[in-house]
Amino acid sequence: MCELLVGLPDVNVNGVGDWPHWLRIAITSRAERRRCPGCGGKVWLHGRAEVELVDLPCFGRPTRLVWSKQRCRCPNPTCGVITFVEHDERIAAVRAAITDRAGRWATFQVGNHGRAVSEVAKDLGCDWHTVMDAVVHHGRALIDDPKRIGITTAVGLDEVLFCRVGKFRHRAWSTQVVDVARGQLLDVVPGRDAAAGCAWFAARPVEWCEAIEWATLDLSGPYRAVFDTMIPHAVQIADPFHVVKLANHVLDECRRRVQNETLGHRGRKDDPLYRIRKLMTIAHERLDGDADAKLRGLLEAGDPRGEVRMAWHSKEVVRSIYEITDADLAAEFVTQLGIDLQDDSCPPEVQRFGRTITRWRHQIAAWHRARFTNGPTEAINNLVKRIKRVAFGISNWTNYRTRALLYAGHPNWSLLHPTPR
Known part of the structure; x- marks a missing residue:
């Protein structure tokens, strides 16, 4: 018994x-x-x-x-x-401090349920390092499983702050490679430059890279270089959220400059432009009559040259890009918009924004052909950040990558059989 x-x-x-x-x-x-x-x-x-x-x-x-x-x-x-x-x-494995079945159970708890290593160690009555070593040992087979990364047609890249290092707390970043078609984290590579991303794609089989048709990204030059170099046949798609976010950022820059030029100080609660700083970022069709009247009245009072109004209109026009249903018409619209925003009558911030749209016009218009976005990538980033919050920060790269891939990488948990659940 x-x-x-x-x-x-x-x-x-x-x-x-x-x-x-x-x-x-x-x-x-x-x-x-x-x-x-x-x-x-x-x-x-x-x-x-x-x-x-x-x-x-x-x-x-x-x-x-x-x-x-x-x-x-x-x-x-x-x-x-x-x-x-x-x-x-x-x-138990050679020189292990934990039984094989306990190590597999701890891996499932930390990886699949996203529990803190300290919690699992408390349940087992052992040290934190004993559990983490077991998670890395058993998780390696799940992460390196060749069947985990299947054939995909769309990938995305985005960065997450990994940790702060050194005396001056320099920021160290990580890049998430995501299958946006299935919402799966494929891998995590150090840094947010083009070198690490290119090395990761170079290690993939040629037929796997050739199957990729779409590549989503925010307006990042290094990630664009990765796609241009490693999968040049894939159609790049600029994420709509980041395009509109950049338009709102340009509007805010213009508002702050005009505020300083007209009143000689930063925004205060009674200043006209400062009072509508949030109203201007809301979609115009979502404003009721009172909010619209307030917005237009305070623009008239605080924007004597009409520069902020023009930046606000340019933001609304950029939003209208994604109301177009025809892909060819959208490409023509984006191209002409980039030219119009560079006109000498526009504020300098808007002119700079127009040059950005011109550089990214093909990626912006490509959304109308595939309707892929970087939304799944941002969702994966949220899962990775959840792991960081549960751990109260991670500074060890192996532990960080292992826990992120076990939690968001869709591993085959049946490989841990028999695992108590």
Whole structure:
């Protein structure tokens, strides 16, 4: 009955002890006497060595599995092996401090459920590093599974702040490679420059890269260089959210400049332009009559040259790009819009925005052909940030990548079988 409760193959349960902080279960293996791993000959028994392993909780209490291993000695004087200790991978890995089944359970808890490593370590009654080492060990097979990354037609790139390092807290970034067609995190690479992204795509099979038809990105030059270099056949799509966000940023820059030029100070609560700073970022069709009247009246009062009004109109025109249903018409509209916004009558911020639209006109118009966005990439970024919040920050790159891919990378959890759930 005890052996049935322990649930390990080919072991004898010698005893169960009630210790102050955990249950202690003593076992020995029923395996036949092993042969020498060096020469393959018969060996002599040479005593026993006890190894204490962290095991799954038993009846709600932390448990320690004490394995009394048989030590053997090779009598062959020409053999390089003098003594060795029996080993069974089904119970625990070599030099592991945790049983195999407890390590798999901890990997599932941390990876699939997104639990904090400290919480799982508290349930097992062990050290944080014991659990994290087990998660990295068992998670490696899930992450490197060749079937995890399937064929896709659309990928996206975006960055997330990894951590702050050094005396001056310099920001270290990571780039997420995402399958936007299925909403799956494919991998995490260090930095947010083009080199790391190019290296990742170069390591993929040629046929996998050739299957990609669409590539989504925000208005990032390095990510554009990655797609231009590694998958030039894919059609690049500028994310609509980031295009409109940039238009709102241009409007805010223009408002702050006009504010300083007309009143000589930064915005204060009674200043006309400062009072409508949020109204101007709201879609015009969502404003009721009172809000629209307030917006136009305060623009008239605080914008004598009409520069902020022009920036506001340019933002609304950029939003109207995504109301067009015809792809060819949208391409012509974006091209002409980039030219019009560079007119000398426009504020300098709007002219700069027009040059940006001209550089990215093909990527902006491509959205009307595929309707893919970087939304799934941003959703994956949120999952990665959740892992960081649960961990109260991560500074070890291996731990960061492992936990992010286990949580958002869609691993095949059946590879951890048998895993208690």
